Amino acid sequence: MRFTKDHEWVEVDGDVATVGITAYAAEQLGDVVFVETPDVGKTFKAGDGFAVVESVKAASDVYAPISGEVIEANGALGDAPETVNAAPEAAGWFAKLKVANPAEVEALMDRHAYEAYLATL
Amino acid sequence: MAQDPKDQPLKVTPLHSAHLALGARMVPFAGYEMPVQYTEGVLKEHLWTREHAGLFDVSHMGQARLRGVAPLSAFEEIVPGDFINLKPGKQKYSVLLNRQGGIIDDLMAGRPDNDGLFVVVNGACKDNDFKVIENELAGQVVIERLEHRALLALQGPEAAAVFQHYAPEAASMVFMDVRVMTVFGVDLIVSRSGYTGEDGYEISVPAAVADDVWCVLLSDHRVKPIGLGARDSLRLEAGLPLYGHDLDETTSPIEGDLAFAVNKNRREQRDFPGAARIVAELVDKPARMRVALKVLEGAPAREGAEIADFDGNVIGVVTSGGFSPTLKQGIALGFVPPADAAPGTQLKVIVRGKPQACEVVKAPFVPHRYVRKLS
Numbered sequence: 097m098r099f100t101k102d103h104e105w106v107e108v109d110g111d112v113a114t115v116g117i118t119a120y121a122a123e124q125l126g127d128v129v130f131v132e133t134p135d136v137g138k139t140f141k142a143g144d145g146f147a148v149v150e151s152v153k154a155a156s157d158v159y160a161p162i163s164g165e166v167i168e169a170n171g172a173l174g175d176a177p178e179t180v181n182a183a184p185e186a187a188g189w190f191a192k193l194k195v196a197n198p199a200e201v202e203a204l205m206d207r208h209a210y211e212a213y214l215a216t217l
Numbered sequence: 218m219a220q221d222p223k224d225q226p227l228k229v230t231p232l233h234s235a236h237l238a239l240g241a242r243m244v245p246f247a248g249y250e251m252p253v254q255y256t257e258g259v260l261k262e263h264l265w266t267r268e269h270a271g272l273f274d275v276s277h278m279g280q281a282r283l284r285g286v287a288p289l290s291a292f293e294e295i296v297p298g299d300f301i302n303l304k305p306g307k308q309k310y311s312v313l314l315n316r317q318g319g320i321i322d323d324l325m326a327g328r329p330d331n332d333g334l335f336v337v338v339n340g341a342c343k344d345n346d347f348k349v350i351e352n353e354l355a356g357q358v359v360i361e362r363l364e365h366r367a368l369l370a371l372q373g374p375e376a377a378a379v380f381q382h383y384a385p386e387a388a389s390m391v392f393m394d395v396r397v398m399t400v401f402g403v404d405l406i407v408s409r410s411g412y413t414g415e416d417g418y419e420i421s422v423p424a425a426v427a428d429d430v431w432c433v434l435l436s437d438h439r440v441k442p443i444g445l446g447a448r449d450s451l452r453l454e455a456g457l458p459l460y461g462h463d464l465d466e467t468t469s470p471i472e473g474d475l476a477f478a479v480n481k482n483r484r485e486q487r488d489f490p491g492a493a494r495i496v497a498e499l500v501d502k503p504a505r506m507r508v509a510l511k512v513l514e515g516a517p518a519r520e521g522a523e524i525a526d527f528d529g530n531v532i533g534v535v536t537s538g539g540f541s542p543t544l545k546q547g548i549a550l551g552f553v554p555p556a557d558a559a560p561g562t563q564l565k566v567i568v569r570g571k572p573q574a575c576e577v578v579k580a581p582f583v584p585h586r587y588v589r590k591l592s
Contacts, residue, residue, distance in 0.1 A: 126254065126258040126259055126260070126446075127258050127259065127260035127261070129260070129517070129540040129542075130516050130517060130540065130547075132516055132569070148516065148569065150516060150517060150540065151259065151260075151540075152259040152260055152263065152446065152447075152450050152539060152540050152542060153253070153259055153446045153449070153450075153539065154519075155516070155517075155519060
């Protein structure tokens with residue numbers, strides 16, 4: 097699993113990347129009450145706003161950690177947005193992307209580097 | 218004024234260290250560092266208040282005494298409510314008006330005793346409010362700002378039983394009663410009111426003992442500390458407007474759906490600021506009306522979202538909105554033309570470019586549970 101400074105995670109299997117938000121991000125947001133996942137078929141560049149996650153208080157953008165086309169969105173979050181809090185780095189995934197540029201994945205932080213980054217916040 | 222003075226150091230309330238000890242997440246609000254939530258989070262704090270009792274620090278709000286030869290009639294020069302006939306022991310919700318009939322702030326003003334008026338105004342507006350009152354009522358009232366007092370709100374269906382354990386005389390109060398009473402060995406100014414839609418009390422307490430009173434109330438297992446995040450979602454469910462969002466200096470009380478605050482005798486006398494506009498709006502309807510909207514699909518609609526009719530014409534804007542923890546759906550307050558303001562009207566709200574179905578409903582979203590008479 098790789099991580100961004102904006103607290104998204106990416107897990108790559110072949111040329112498919114599963115994307116979500118980290119446990120730290122979920123904890124900071126508080127109880128998630130609504131998730132807007134991206135439409136299948138849409139293409140994003142790394143850093144584009146690609147999903148929105150909402151708590152009682154506010155809506156927050158989620159950025160595409162890498163470039164690629166959306167091949168699947170996590171429809172289960174529609175009825176159960178609280179899954180993002182319960183299992184942010186597993187069942188609470190947002191979408192699967194077809195990886196456009198594997199080098200973008202390599203450039204992201206590994207868990208050790210991400211945890212070191214969190215310690216600076 | 219409603220904006221945060223971001224270039225000034227934040228002030229703290231007498232309960233600041235109590236919030237930190239409870240693990241609160243602190244944010245800037247109205248020039249103060251305030252708890253937005255404690256460890257359980259906004260959703261659980263909200264639901265706890267609806268089921269049990271929540272304790273809020275609202276010491277950022279402005280408390281003052283207005284004294285003078287005839288403070289009630291003087292006060293009527295700047296508000297549209299009937300204060301001359303306000304009985305001792307009662308308080309009223311009102312609005313401070315500018316000369317155009319726009320709302321400078323909304324407030325509570327009451328007579329806890331015979332010592333003039335006790336007023337509570339919004340924290341973000343308080344310096345300007347008291348300046349306006351001082352200017353407009355120069356020579357008629359003297360303002361004493363009660364900066365040495367904290368303000369606590371204890372709200373929820375179990376709030377009354379909790380407080381009455383310490384203050385038995387509070388049991389004889391009904392909604393909008395206000396009294397001075399000695400509890401915990403100090404003088405409190407207590408009103409049976411709040412801004413959550415629940416029964417409860419607002420308790421003005423000397424700053425030196427605020428921490429003690431806070432801790433005593435929290436020691437009851439029915440009480441949890443509640444942050445400003447849940448305070449906002451609770452007031453939204455109660456359909457109550459938030460100054461600086463749903464009301465501002467351009468909004469009249471009629472536009473703001475606060476016609477109840479313009480009393481009948483005052484309408485006839487037309488002797489308050491902006492009376493010509495306000496009385497005309499009562500007869501002919503204003504250009505826009507504050508309405509309550511239930512979002513029927515999609516994401517919660519928040520402040521700034523446009524409201525459209527079914528043909529896609531933008532007819533208004535959301536001024537505050539979010540997710541209702543009680544109803545588990547999006548709810549919002551916003552402004553639309555009077556023709557579209559009737560409950561049942563189907564409209565669209567535009568969230569991130571997508572039109573979503575919504576419906577005008579009668580406020581409140583969640584029924585008020587004020588105690589208006591004693592059983």
